[in-house]
Amino acid sequence: MAAAWQDVVRDAAAVREAAAVAVDAALLAGVLMRTGEQPHASDVVNYAPFTLLPSAVPRALFEQAYAVQQDFNLLVDAVSQNKEFLEQTLASTIKVDDFTARLFRIYMQVLEEGLAQTVFLGINRSDYMFDCGLDGTAALRQIEINTIAASFGGLTSRTADVHRLVLKVLGKTEEASHLLPNNPAKGLALGIAKAWELYGSQRAVVMFLVEEVQRNIFDQRCVENELWNRNIRVVRKRFREVFEQGSLDASRRLYMDGQEVAVVYYREGYVPQVYDRQSWEARLLLERSRAVKCPDIATQLAGTKKVQQELSRPGTLEKLLPGRPEAVARIRATFAGLYSLDEGEEGDRIAATAIADPDRFVLKPQREGGGNNLYGEELKEVLEKIKDTPERTSYILMDKIKPQPALNYLLRAHSPLQVSECISELGIFGVYVRQGRELVLNQAAGHLLRTKAIEHADGGVAAGVAVLDTPFLV
Ligand code: ADP
Ligand code: MG
Numbered sequence: 366m367a368a369a370w371q372d373v374v375r376d377a378a379a380v381r382e383a384a385a386v387a388v389d390a391a392l393l394a395g396v397l398m399r400t401g402e403q404p405h406a407s408d409v410v411n412y413a414p415f416t417l418l419p420s421a422v423p424r425a426l427f428e429q430a431y432a433v434q435q436d437f438n439l440l441v442d443a444v445s446q447n448k449e450f451l452e453q454t455l456a457s458t459i460k461v462d463d464f465t466a467r468l469f470r471i472y473m474q475v476l477e478e479g480l481a482q483t484v485f486l487g488i489n490r491s492d493y494m495f496d497c498g499l500d501g502t503a504a505l506r507q508i509e510i511n512t513i514a515a516s517f518g519g520l521t522s523r524t525a526d527v528h529r530l531v532l533k534v535l536g537k538t539e540e541a542s543h544l545l546p547n548n549p550a551k552g553l554a555l556g557i558a559k560a561w562e563l564y565g566s567q568r569a570v571v572m573f574l575v576e577e578v579q580r581n582i583f584d585q586r587c588v589e590n591e592l593w594n595r596n597i598r599v600v601r602k603r604f605r606e607v608f609e610q611g612s613l614d615a616s617r618r619l620y621m622d623g624q625e626v627a628v629v630y631y632r633e634g635y636v637p638q639v640y641d642r643q644s645w646e647a648r649l650l651l652e653r654s655r656a657v658k659c660p661d662i663a664t665q666l667a668g669t670k671k672v673q674q675e676l677s678r679p680g681t682l683e684k685l686l687p688g689r690p691e692a693v694a695r696i697r698a699t700f701a702g703l704y705s706l707d708e709g710e711e712g713d714r715i716a717a718t719a720i721a722d723p724d725r726f727v728l729k730p731q732r733e734g735g736g737n738n739l740y741g742e743e744l745k746e747v748l749e750k751i752k753d754t755p756e757r758t759s760y761i762l763m764d765k766i767k768p769q770p771a772l773n774y775l776l777r778a779h780s781p782l783q784v785s786e787c788i789s790e791l792g793i794f795g796v797y798v799r800q801g802r803e804l805v806l807n808q809a810a811g812h813l814l815r816t817k818a819i820e821h822a823d824g825g826v827a828a829g830v831a832v833l834d835t836p837f838l839v
Pocket of ligand 1: 508733734737738763764790822
């Protein structure tokens, strides 16, 4: 697996030539981001970071990840509809984690009022790494499932063309022909369009709820343009604008300055920092509305790390997916070891184990977006400090996945061209639509491969650590 491009990876002249071609191809293909210096305008843009070479991915594990995606869609949907499970699972977390607690309060409030929403749209991305066993064989291990604002489905649909060209420049025409086509943005748009149609108002728009700073706007535009192609009108709004312009009518239809909204697609709203008093109020307004939220707040909660950890307990999947033993087995086969740090003997024991052997684990708070997890010495220090406090329960512990590194070049604007030891993370996009109790769409929508240098324990593409990649199946 590590040796896919051994003959070219150390050939400095060939690499330099290929990198120049690659960067121009990325710009031509639209693998773009706004710059850090001018994040609010598209006057100056640059290429989004990507690998020079596609990374080797074991075909069997790639297929396994696709084969389990519909099961994960079902599971997330089931969790989102199970009040008792969410309540029990998050009870300890919401005592100490203010952000999760506030989301949970909105969840309870909209349930008490009674849901106006009848059509549900899920767009998620299940992320995996390839754990290398002692005997050298690799196993698919889920890192997490993102149920809100899962990104890069647009830009990644353009990286395969770039890598195909790079391989040709490097004399690998045969290998170039094996790179798979991939267009998650199209699949995501299909789900949004289906939800829009079932909402049933020709006049209504799809609203992208977007960040204050939108460096990754081109990724979103890919999905947006797919909707325009279907003659579905799209507007982009921030929480601030929802607070100022949003209102509900008597049947809780959502309007933005008089314009009815059928679907709210969140590309924002998963980190506490964006929520001031007005944003919380805007969020509540959206959740109370009849509009299809992607995700609704229950589905956002279903994506918390605490839920992930509880799902791994023996018997839980069987309860959530009754009568589906095969789906349960496929899902469970992807789980890494996950451990609760709730107060009590079980938590005490695993905390002590992790302090004694921190390199075996990752310590995770209930946060999204990369850069929040703790590893090694830092994990040990933090756990030692909080092990006898309730704060411990705001974290979970997870077995650390140890993939086999491979050599590659990470192409980043204004950075020197240098070889790095890299590891990759594979994401599969899932999309589903439910009307009342009936699931009317359930699909895998494409994939995303992200690669980073091994010296970084954590962090995604948006965080400036990982870069876009294309799988080369081996
Ligand atoms: P976030 O919600 O911040 O994206 P993740 O659980 O995806 O949180 O973790 C962020 C990053 O940390 C991942 O992309 C991966 O690189 C690394 N990571 C997370 N869990 C593990 C693990 N169990 N073993 C090794 N690396 C991990
Ligand atoms: Mg992640």
